[in-house]
Amino acid sequence: MHKKWVSVFIPDSFLSETTDFKIKTSKIGVIGRALAVFNVNQVIVYKELSNNSDTVIERNRRDSDFMVEILDFMNTPQYLRKRAFPIKSELKHVGILPPLRTPHHPTEIAEVGDYRQGFTVKRTKKGTFVDIGMEDLAFCKEQLSVNKIFSFKVIKLAKEVIVTPDEPDDVYWGYKTLSTHKSLKNSLKLVNPDLVIETTRYADTINSIFNELESKIKATENIAILFGGPYSSLDENLESSHWDSVKVNIVPSQGTETVRTEEAVISTLAIFNILVNFD
């Protein structure tokens, strides 16, 4: 696994082409899978600034929260979904979401030394009872906030299962999500990247700056990759003294008039996966 921190920025207008929640759910599924396939650490849904009516702004706002909820659902191991996501109408179509099949969604029985995501069920003076998907709750000697998901390491497997908060650093452990309801620039400030990549067809082609990008990526730790929405390219001015910024057209000679956001996300991450993995 590469050692960079990669964040992906998606506009809150991403779902605006359809009102069908089954289709919306399925489009989010494509993004969730792409994040996991390419080891993305974080996804941020930002507010697209344009001359939108109040109705559109409000709908995008709801879509933004919906996206993050579905992405969180996908990122949650199967065995914790019932606890973490009470039944509600927004989650009606989650059955069509493809599984991530990542290391943090294990299908085997836990052994000592394994890492597991767990849901904090109950706190006592001595510590916290945690659901890590075993028949009985595990116990953690630290007092943690309840009704939350944390990562744990299995320390002891006996009558009582003992776990401690911990996370592996050599395998992909899922993504974090954030719905900011802020402009792209203000959302970027929350992440504070070293390198900002703006994907747009109105830029130099990836071919013409391939080696330049490779060096820039090698020299940075925290990379933000930005995508526009179905009706507008990226057009905020994102210059800042806090980060280096590069605009790139990742589909030279595109055969179609437009590249859909989900197509751009997979294509761009496939290419950046090469760039972050060069020695």
Added chain:
Amino acid sequence: MHKKWVSVFIPDSFLSETTDFKIKTSKIGVIGRALAVFNVNQVIVYKELSNNSDTVIERNRRDSDFMVEILDFMNTPQYLRKRAFPIKSELKHVGILPPLRTPHHPTEIAEVGDYRQGFTVKRTKKGTFVDIGMEDLAFCKEQLSVNKIFSFKVIKLAKEVIVTPDEPDDVYWGYKTLSTHKSLKNSLKLVNPDLVIETTRYADTINSIFNELESKIKATENIAILFGGPYSSLDENLESSHWDSVKVNIVPSQGTETVRTEEAVISTLAIFNILVNFD
């Protein structure tokens, strides 16, 4: 537009994870879009060889023809779809397919010198009447087979519109399709490529052979890119004296246990789009 001839090979098991024709249609839509975004010239659906029961073989055979029909539908300009595709139950869900928005699906009124796809409606001794999406049929002085789609150039726009068979060579003009019902190797023989790219995670990473691939692609004209299905990697022996062959893992350090065929198709085409566009 690049000057290579690129063919993509998809197994007939591509749709086998679902029996829902709406989902099948939507999965094919992803492939059709990817072909057009990345200027792919041809898509071939081959027969996956594995220890399948007769029932599975028969279902895959039907899925193979269904894929090609939907891909043909997507590739047909809107104005010819009613003529070219009589209503039938298999086409029930075509409403969810995303438009290609390619140059061969024009939205403007034809002018002299424009290229148009046309449907041959009626042949006489003097030539053929062709629907090119204008109010009246156009006339072509050649005698062509009827009920077929060909490409034409608009020669004269007067009371009568005159067209002649022709195709532009400087813009992407859609893809051809073929459902072979043959093994991958026998399907490859129909295309006879110079260079065969097998995508599989059990191969050298794209990073380790990037420059080698770039040179090989530069030296060839006819490239075949092969994908496996949801339940099996590529495992036929495809060595041949007729073509050079390279195996490559296009997703180094994948975060998920598997990469879905449609994810692999977009990712691979995004990367090969760079490789074919290097000077």
